[in-house]
Structures are given as C-alpha cells and as structure tokens.
Amino acid sequence: xxxxxxxxxxxxxxxxxxxxxxxxxxxxxxxxxxxxxxxxxxxxxxxxxxxxxxxxxxx
Numbered sequence: 001x002x003x004x005x006x007x008x009x010x011x012x013x014x015x016x017x018x019x020x021x022x023x024x025x026x027x028x029x030x031x032x033x034x035x036x037x038x039x040x041x042x043x044x045x046x047x048x049x050x051x052x053x054x055x056x057x058x059x
Contacts, residue, residue: 008046016042 008016013031017023022038 012046013042016045020045 006013014023014026017026017034020038020041022034025033025038
C-alpha cells in the first residue's frame with residue numbers, strides 16, 4: 001500500500017511548528033529534522049484545534 005497523503009495543510013503545519021517551538025529546526029533541517037515527540041505534539045494540537053472548531057460549529 002502506498003504512503004498516505006498529508007491531511008494537514010502546509011500553512012497549518014508551519015503555524016503549529018511556530019506555536020510549539022520547533023519552527024527553527026524545520027527551517028534549517030526540514031520536517032525530517034524534528035523529533036518524533038514534536039511530531040506527536042503537533043498532531044495532538046491539530047486534533048485539539050479540529051475538536052474545538054467542531055464544538056463551535058455545533059453550537
């Protein structure tokens with residue numbers, strides 16, 4: 001099976017990297033340079049933002 005295409009937009013990924021404090025690493029080394037923990041935190045934050053947006057839309 002092929003690799004899944006990214007779901008997050010590039011702009012969202014960069015915004016999250018800035019928020020979580022590893023944007024400089026991404027700029028210098030690319031996405032492959034970040035720690036697995038940072039990538040996990042980025043996914044957690046994206047999920048949190050999506051859940052908040054869904055909650056707002058359901059009110």
